[in-house]
Amino acid sequence: MTDIARRDLLAAAGALAAWGGSPSPAPGAAAAPVRRLEYDVVVAGGGTAGTAAAVAAARRGHKVLLVEEANCLGGTSTSGGVCEWFANLEGMGDVFDRVRNDLNKHGAVLKGRFFNAEYLKIAWQLLAQEAGVTVLLHASAVGVSADPGRVKALRIVSCSQPIEAEAKFFIDATGEGDVAAAAGAEFMKGDPAHGRTLHMTLTFVLYDTGKPVQPHLPAGLEEIKSNRDLPGLGMGYVLGDGRVYFNATKVMLHDPTDPLSLSDAELEARRQLARIVHYAQRTKYPNHALCSSGARIGIREGRRIVGDYVLSEDDILKGAARTFSDGVAVATSQIDFHSLTRPGSGGWRQQVDPYAIPYRCLLVKGLANVLTAGKCISGDQVAHSSYRMTPTCCGMGQAAGTAAAIAVEARRRDLREVDVKALRAELAKAGVELDPGKHKSFAPSRHSGRKEAD
Numbered sequence: 001m002t003d004i005a006r007r008d009l010l011a012a013a014g015a016l017a018a019w020g021g022s023p024s025p026a027p028g029a030a031a032a033p034v035r036r037l038e039y040d041v042v043v044a045g046g047g048t049a050g051t052a053a054a055v056a057a058a059r060r061g062h063k064v065l066l067v068e069e070a071n072c073l074g075g076t077s078t079s080g081g082v083c084e085w086f087a088n089l090e091g092m093g094d095v096f097d098r099v100r101n102d103l104n105k106h107g108a109v110l111k112g113r114f115f116n117a118e119y120l121k122i123a124w125q126l127l128a129q130e131a132g133v134t135v136l137l138h139a140s141a142v143g144v145s146a147d148p149g150r151v152k153a154l155r156i157v158s159c160s161q162p163i164e165a166e167a168k169f170f171i172d173a174t175g176e177g178d179v180a181a182a183a184g185a186e187f188m189k190g191d192p193a194h195g196r197t198l199h200m201t202l203t204f205v206l207y208d209t210g211k212p213v214q215p216h217l218p219a220g221l222e223e224i225k226s227n228r229d230l231p232g233l234g235m236g237y238v239l240g241d242g243r244v245y246f247n248a249t250k251v252m253l254h255d256p257t258d259p260l261s262l263s264d265a266e267l268e269a270r271r272q273l274a275r276i277v278h279y280a281q282r283t284k285y286p287n288h289a290l291c292s293s294g295a296r297i298g299i300r301e302g303r304r305i306v307g308d309y310v311l312s313e314d315d316i317l318k319g320a321a322r323t324f325s326d327g328v329a330v331a332t333s334q335i336d337f338h339s340l341t342r343p344g345s346g347g348w349r350q351q352v353d354p355y356a357i358p359y360r361c362l363l364v365k366g367l368a369n370v371l372t373a374g375k376c377i378s379g380d381q382v383a384h385s386s387y388r389m390t391p392t393c394c395g396m397g398q399a400a401g402t403a404a405a406i407a408v409e410a411r412r413r414d415l416r417e418v419d420v421k422a423l424r425a426e427l428a429k430a431g432v433e434l435d436p437g438k439h440k441s442f443a444p445s446r447h448s449g450r451k452e453a454d
């Protein structure tokens with residue numbers, strides 16, 4: 001172990017020990033004092049949903065902390081490299097519109113629904129700063145301090161130092177529901193029978209070098225001989241700016257909330273990446289070289305936190321979700337349920353009519369002052385496969401941030417006391433089209449049935 005690694009481990013041990021957690025500080029490691037901060041709203045996770053939530057709350061004048069463990073905002077759609085919006089893009093609210101417009105100004109929207117993720121990092125950051133959000137990067141939410149039914153403070157570690165951020169309300173937008181789970185919330189994960197989640201993908205991009213490249217397969221990796229051997233979704237999307245985006249690695253049967261399993265998934269994904277690049281250079285892209293890969297593997301599905309209502313497959317297929325009176329965001333994407341067990345692009349894809357996401361799915365069962373937003377809200381695995389898309393997560397984030405702001409303004413202690421009619425009126429004022437009937441259904445993929453999924 002290097003000196004730096006040893007020092008970091010000692011400091012981290014000290015940070016945990018400050019809360020009386022284990023492990024005990026190693027000999028020589030002082031327990032760092034806990035730094036205490038106070039906000040109206042604390043948002044954990046600066047991805048799409050979390051940043052939208054923080055912006056929505058802060059621009060109403062509230063003191064908002066946004067805690068993000070990466071070095072930028074945007075989450076899966078920036079550091080994860082997922083540079084495609086897979087949903088209807090109109091009527092999603094002024095937060096989404098603003099980000100999309102800013103990308104347009106950079107010339108960074110490519111072919112309508114693809115974008116340059118590097119510019120998205122800039123757009124989210126500037127929007128958050130303009131709204132007055134306190135952005136805390138390089139900071140992991142590691143737990144909570146709580147009374148029964150109520151979170152008092154978020155426990156954060158940054159630079160190996162412990163921080164406790166108190167707030168009236170908390171929004172868990174970590175994607176995996178880390179905060180709600182730490183506060184004891186119930187959650188669902190994977191398919192009901194086996195707990196198998198949708199697969200993870202490390203995205204990557206090739207660029208055109210203008211001349212033939214020398215393909216190389218590192219020793220020990222299996223050669224891909226034909227398209228049939230590809231692990232995941234095909235052979236890339238030509239972005240139109242000389243680059244090709246690959247959402248093509250496929251790591252199944254791993255648990256993104258288990259440290260060893262997540263790490264193993266990253267390792268497997270990078271092996272696949274090397275194999276796919278070698279194949280792509282020998283076949284479709286002889287002039288292309290590897291440009292970049294996601295800063296972390298993309299997690300389609302982690303914990304789905306149980307809320308006051310669980311949005312179901314039946315709700316979205318049989319129409320009930322079109323009429324929820326407490327709808328605060330609208331989802332438009334097809335069911336996009338990749339096979340849980342088979343490599344390749346197979347799976348269940350089915351068009352659905354646009355439907356409402358009820359506020360009850362953002363309320364965390366058993367907790368008075370915590371909302372979820374984004375892919376970790378309360379829904380079954382099939383419904384999740386549709387509402388998990390980035391523009392929809394943005395809408396949910398805007399709804400959660402606005403709800404928390406209204407709760408602060410009305411001096412509520414329980415987010416269930418938020419007047420949902422007033423919340424919907426505020427969202428409508430902010431450009432969110434809440435009537436599912438006014439949205440367009442989004443279903444570009446070839447349709448296939450449920451049996452294709454297993």
Ligand SMILES: Cc1cc2nc3c(=O)[nH]c(=O)nc-3n(C[C@H](O)[C@H](O)[C@H](O)COP(=O)(O)OP(=O)(O)OC[C@H]3O[C@@H](n4cnc5c(N)ncnc54)[C@H](O)[C@@H]3O)c2cc1C
Pocket residue numbers: 044045046047048049050067068069070073074075076077080082083084085086087139140141142173174175176178200201202203247297298299300373374375376388389390391393
């Ligand atoms: C490979 C892949 C391809 C996809 N393709 C598409 C597509 O083509 N189009 C589309 O619209 N959608 C697509 N999706 C879905 C979509 O990208 C995500 O579901 C959506 O971006 C999730 O947004 P979110 O804000 O809920 O979570 P995320 O964007 O994942 O944000 C969560 C944030 O929380 C941070 N975080 C996590 N834990 C902690 C913690 N403990 N402390 C502090 N910070 C924390 C993370 O670093 C991250 O920034 C894809 C997803 C994947 C994985």
